[in-house]
Amino acid sequence: MENTTSSVEIPHPAPRSSRPEILAEEIIERLTYRIGKDAQVAKPHDWLTATILVVRDRIIDRWMESTRKVYRTGGKRVYYLSLEFLIGRLMRDAVSNLGLMQEITDALTSLGVDIAVISGLEPDAALGNGGLGRLAACFMESMATVDIPAYGYGIRYVHGLFRQQMADGWQVELPETWLAHGNPWEFERRESSYEIGFGGTVETVGGYEDQPRYVWKPAERVIAMAYDTPVVGWRGKRVNTLRLWSAQPIDPILLDAFNAGDHIGALRESNKAESLTRVLYPADANPAGQELRLRQEFFFSSASLQDILRRHLQQYPDFTNLHEKVAIQLNDTHPAISIGELIRLLVDIHGMDIEEAWNITRQTFSYTNHTLLPEALESWPVPLFERLLPRHMQLVYAINTKILLEARKEKRFSDTQIRSISLIEEAGERRVRMGNLAFVGSHSINGVSALHTELMKVTVFSDLHTLYPTRINNKTNGITPRRWLMQCNPGLTNLIREAIGDEFLDNTEALAALDAYADESTFQKKFADVKRANKVQLANLVSSRMGVRLDPSALFDIQVKRIHEYKRQLLNIIEAVALYDQIRSRPELDWAPRVKLFAGKAAPSYHNAKLIIKLANDVARVVNNDPAVRGLLKVVFVPNYNVSLAEIIMPAADLSEQISTAGMEASGTGNMKFGLNGALTIGTLDGANVEMRDHVGEENIVIFGLTADEVAKVRQGDYNPRAVIEKSPELSQALNAIASGVFSPDDRSRFQELIDGIYNHDWFMVAADFDAYASAQRSVDQIWADPKSWYSKTIRNTARMGWFSSDRTIRQYASEIWRA
Numbered sequence: 001m002e003n004t005t006s007s008v009e010i011p012h013p014a015p016r017s018s019r020p021e022i023l024a025e026e027i028i029e030r031l032t033y034r035i036g037k038d039a040q041v042a043k044p045h046d047w048l049t050a051t052i053l054v055v056r057d058r059i060i061d062r063w064m065e066s067t068r069k070v071y072r073t074g075g076k077r078v079y080y081l082s083l084e085f086l087i088g089r090l091m092r093d094a095v096s097n098l099g100l101m102q103e104i105t106d107a108l109t110s111l112g113v114d115i116a117v118i119s120g121l122e123p124d125a126a127l128g129n130g131g132l133g134r135l136a137a138c139f140m141e142s143m144a145t146v147d148i149p150a151y152g153y154g155i156r157y158v159h160g161l162f163r164q165q166m167a168d169g170w171q172v173e174l175p176e177t178w179l180a181h182g183n184p185w186e187f188e189r190r191e192s193s194y195e196i197g198f199g200g201t202v203e204t205v206g207g208y209e210d211q212p213r214y215v216w217k218p219a220e221r222v223i224a225m226a227y228d229t230p231v232v233g234w235r236g237k238r239v240n241t242l243r244l245w246s247a248q249p250i251d252p253i254l255l256d257a258f259n260a261g262d263h264i265g266a267l268r269e270s271n272k273a274e275s276l277t278r279v280l281y282p283a284d285a286n287p288a289g290q291e292l293r294l295r296q297e298f299f300f301s302s303a304s305l306q307d308i309l310r311r312h313l314q315q316y317p318d319f320t321n322l323h324e325k326v327a328i329q330l331n332d333t334h335p336a337i338s339i340g341e342l343i344r345l346l347v348d349i350h351g352m353d354i355e356e357a358w359n360i361t362r363q364t365f366s367y368t369n370h371t372l373l374p375e376a377l378e379s380w381p382v383p384l385f386e387r388l389l390p391r392h393m394q395l396v397y398a399i400n401t402k403i404l405l406e407a408r409k410e411k412r413f414s415d416t417q418i419r420s421i422s423l424i425e426e427a428g429e430r431r432v433r434m435g436n437l438a439f440v441g442s443h444s445i446n447g448v449s450a451l452h453t454e455l456m457k458v459t460v461f462s463d464l465h466t467l468y469p470t471r472i473n474n475k476t477n478g479i480t481p482r483r484w485l486m487q488c489n490p491g492l493t494n495l496i497r498e499a500i501g502d503e504f505l506d507n508t509e510a511l512a513a514l515d516a517y518a519d520e521s522t523f524q525k526k527f528a529d530v531k532r533a534n535k536v537q538l539a540n541l542v543s544s545r546m547g548v549r550l551d552p553s554a555l556f557d558i559q560v561k562r563i564h565e566y567k568r569q570l571l572n573i574i575e576a577v578a579l580y581d582q583i584r585s586r587p588e589l590d591w592a593p594r595v596k597l598f599a600g601k602a603a604p605s606y607h608n609a610k611l612i613i614k615l616a617n618d619v620a621r622v623v624n625n626d627p628a629v630r631g632l633l634k635v636v637f638v639p640n641y642n643v644s645l646a647e648i649i650m651p652a653a654d655l656s657e658q659i660s661t662a663g664m665e666a667s668g669t670g671n672m673k674f675g676l677n678g679a680l681t682i683g684t685l686d687g688a689n690v691e692m693r694d695h696v697g698e699e700n701i702v703i704f705g706l707t708a709d710e711v712a713k714v715r716q717g718d719y720n721p722r723a724v725i726e727k728s729p730e731l732s733q734a735l736n737a738i739a740s741g742v743f744s745p746d747d748r749s750r751f752q753e754l755i756d757g758i759y760n761h762d763w764f765m766v767a768a769d770f771d772a773y774a775s776a777q778r779s780v781d782q783i784w785a786d787p788k789s790w791y792s793k794t795i796r797n798t799a800r801m802g803w804f805s806s807d808r809t810i811r812q813y814a815s816e817i818w819r820a
């Protein structure tokens with residue numbers, strides 16, 4: 001596709017028609033000749049595949065043109081390396097971005113096919129855990145939209161994140177088989193294959209004078225093969241490539257062994273290679289420190305770097321201008337080994353001087369940090385690293401020597417400072433620190449919200465920041481408004497178009513014009529009607545999936561995200577228990593009906609997170625079946641949170657729960673999806689909530705609780721959670737009820753330890769923030785009781801969230817980091 005130097009002039013095919021009759025004809029054509037089915041017997045899945053193939057053709061024309069354009073102009077390419085891409089479904093996104101929604105719908109209708117039915121069959125590609133992976137997916141769409149030539153690089157996991165089921169309220173993990181019906185979006189690129197090595201030895205070969213050459217002789221080798229998925233930008237302007245690597249054995253079958261009768265052994269090698277890209281590690285904010293994970297990281301880093309260098313050499317004679325033509329963004333430290341791999345390829349394979357290679361490397365890479373949690377910072381035991389990547393270990397030592405010398409000699413760093421910037425953790429078991437490697441090997445290190453970036457400078461990277469004070473910068477996260485407003489909320493999108501015209505479709509900040517309508521009663525009424533229709537849709541989903549009936553006129557209070565103690569689903573559940581008690585004990589008060597809806601997956605090894613899911617379900621069973629509640633409170637935990645479920649939930653929320661312990665959520669992007677779709681946020685001053693408050697105005701968001709500074713101080717002081725609990729009758733009551741088994745009569749001590757954690761150390765400040773949270777919830781009740789005030793605030797949320805578009809984020813990366 002990229003080789004445009006053919007000597008014969010072959011004309012490009014004419015662009016495909018977008019007329020519904022032609023689309024319908026082509027769908028039948030694909031069904032017949034590509035899938036081999038007669039329209040009379042075709043199953044809905046066949047229609048889906050045929051439709052995707054027809055849509056895909058429209059993308060290919062633009063895809064090729066996009067590639068030709070970079071070759072013509074010699075522009076810089078951006079490479080986004082991420083171990084996760086939480087893509088979700090692609091059909092509606094592609095069709096809508098191509099501007100073909102009406103035409104495809106009409107074409108299918110003429111064939112008697114309902115687009116809603118077949119698009120619901122598309123598997124949800126969950127090649128990621130949560131926010132970090134979803135960010136990568138939003139960025140891919142925005143890079144195409146703002147016309148940046150970009151490639152996403154990642155792994156084509158056969159099994160993405162597990163499918164979550166509930167068994168008696170407990171999370172059960174089932175394998176996700178998103179490729180079961182094939183994947184019509186992807187193109188297998190057998191010609192783009194690379195050898196990836198592991199283990200073995202490093203040999204020094206002669207060289208001349210004092211410059212020996214190092215040759216890595218890996219003990220094991222596998223092939224990385226590319227699968228390409230086109231990513232269409234808004235209005236089909238540009239199509240970029242998501243290139244995912246799949247591991248293949250060098251020899252698919254050891255024929256000698258097979259012929260000698262060792263049938264099992266002959267296949268073992270092949271299984272071993274393929275297992276490398278079989279599963280996504282289901283860990284979130286907490287690294288999966290197994291050898292296979294390090295292998296995955298190196299596998300996709302090496303394949304991507306070899307691919308980048310090959311492409312560069314197609315266009316330029318050598319690598320001296322690599323940093324002018326290539327920008328590589330590391331999404332967290334997972335691909336940080338790429339820094340060592342680039343140096344190895346430049347020096348060992350292409351014969352570049354190591355000093356020059358180091359300079360080019362640093363100018364090419366930039367790194368995004370996603371977490372400050374010390375337990376979540378990636379590091380690898382030196383013996384493992386050395387065994388798997390012996391040459392990279394040497395290079396890490398060489399870089400470290402250089403950096404430490406610079407710090408000691410030029411900057412007069414103390415021993416403590418030297419210890420903290422070293423690439424090697426020396427206390428206890430020696431480990432390679434991937435965050436420090438990513439930092440020293442990059443010219444830019446960015447945080448993902450203003451608060452997070454400031455905290456980075458004074459916590460994890462304080463000494464590295466002193467050494468390189470200009471490198472840390474902020475790029476507040478964003479979300480793509482195409483998926484997270486236009487596609488998921490057509491009702492609201494149409495209402496906005498009627499009111500302020502179409503400009504916001506191309507410039508999300510033009511939503512600001514809605515502000516003028518925020519207090520207008522006819523607009524408020526229409527806004528409320530749209531919200532209600534979205535709530536009915538969610539209520540129908542909950543009813544059909546779970547058999548629980550929700551009243552769409554209740555306040556929909558929603559917390560959906562990965563289950564983690566720092567995200568504090570527990571605080572929300574405890575408040576639900578307190579509210580339950582109040583509704584029963586004070587029936588004379590005018591309680592507003594509320595639905596507390598939760599969804600999210602827990603890492604399978606994260607005991608407390610799984611217990612929190614069970615608690616939500618146990619509380620739900622008791623509350624939902626207690627006639628004394630009089631339907632005023634419903635608690636539901638919707639299984640299997642993923643992108644497709646989020647697309648139904650976000651438009652239906654009245655209240656968005658963003659209540660992490662301040663200082664612990666790097667940014668959050670769920671908070672942005674809710675706000676854009678007209679929910680009121682209840683939240684702490686954490687992550688991007690701080691900037692959301694600045695944009696929507698403090699009167700249009702409900703903020704409570706300790707700040708990040710206060711949390712740090714409380715933790716340093718002699719915080720006594722027990723005393724705090726004893727002073728709060730509501731909290732004591734709720735905690736006692738949970739701990740004593742009111743919600744778990746079958747196992748009264750089930751939640752004892754969970755609650756003891758709050759009494760004993762309360763690391764996540766649940767007790768410390770409880771009263772502030774409960775009282776913030778009562779102020780939400782008051783706003784809800786006055787619909788004029790409620791819609792005035794929620795309309796302003798939609799109007800003022802435009803800045804949180806990932807188009808804005810990407811433009812900032814492009815101008816300030818990539819210079820693309």
Ligand SMILES: *Cc1c(COP(=O)(O)O)cnc(C)c1O
Pocket residue numbers: 129130131134560561562641642643646667668669670671673
């Ligand atoms: C947006 C999104 C997330 C991130 O949510 P946070 O609230 O920012 O943690 C996680 N999972 C899915 C499916 C999402 O769409």
